[in-house]
Amino acid sequence: MSEAKRDRVPIKEGFFTVPADAAPPKILGSCCADCGEHFFPARRVCAKCNSQRLRAAEMSGRGSLYSYTFVHLPLFGATSVEYKDGYGVGQIDLDEGPRLQMPLAGRQEEFRIGMRLRAELDVVRQDKEGRDVVSLRFRPLEDER
Numbered sequence: 414m415s416e417a418k419r420d421r422v423p424i425k426e427g428f429f430t431v432p433a434d435a436a437p438p439k440i441l442g443s444c445c446a447d448c449g450e451h452f453f454p455a456r457r458v459c460a461k462c463n464s465q466r467l468r469a470a471e472m473s474g475r476g477s478l479y480s481y482t483f484v485h486l487p488l489f490g491a492t493s494v495e496y497k498d499g500y501g502v503g504q505i506d507l508d509e510g511p512r513l514q515m516p517l518a519g520r521q522e523e524f525r526i527g528m529r530l531r532a533e534l535d536v537v538r539q540d541k542e543g544r545d546v547v548s549l550r551f552r553p554l555e556d557e558r
């Protein structure tokens with residue numbers, strides 16, 4: 414309980430935030446100033462209206478499960494016992510619009526098409542400086558506020 418929290422760094426810069434506290438991560442993308450379309454990853458030209466007036470956008474990390482599958486093999490290279498029986502992968506429609514393909518946190522029977530999900534950070538390994546390297550995954554959202 415008294416173990417010091419390690420610093421956290423994203424597995425790759427520019428795709429999601431890593432809050433210093435327990436706050437959920439935000440998804441980093443872009444938004445078109447002309448038509449309002451959101452994109453992940455960020456784009457320089459709007460794929461809907463060809464505008465070049467895009468700005469950086471932080472998205473909520475909440476969305477709905479469009480589709481998913483479960484892989485009944487241990488996650489390659491994973492050291493977490495959580496992945497020893499396999500893992501889920503989902504396509505998540507963010508509330509802002511973009512569809513992401515990301516790992517799922519939870520057991521297969523917890524998921525159903527259309528359910529609400531939220532992003533969270535998952536420690537994938539430690540780096541040479543002893544920091545936690547984190548990536549995104551999605552978990553069922555129990556209480557929407």
Ligand SMILES: [Zn+2]
Nearest residue numbers: 445448459462
């Ligand atoms: Zn546009």
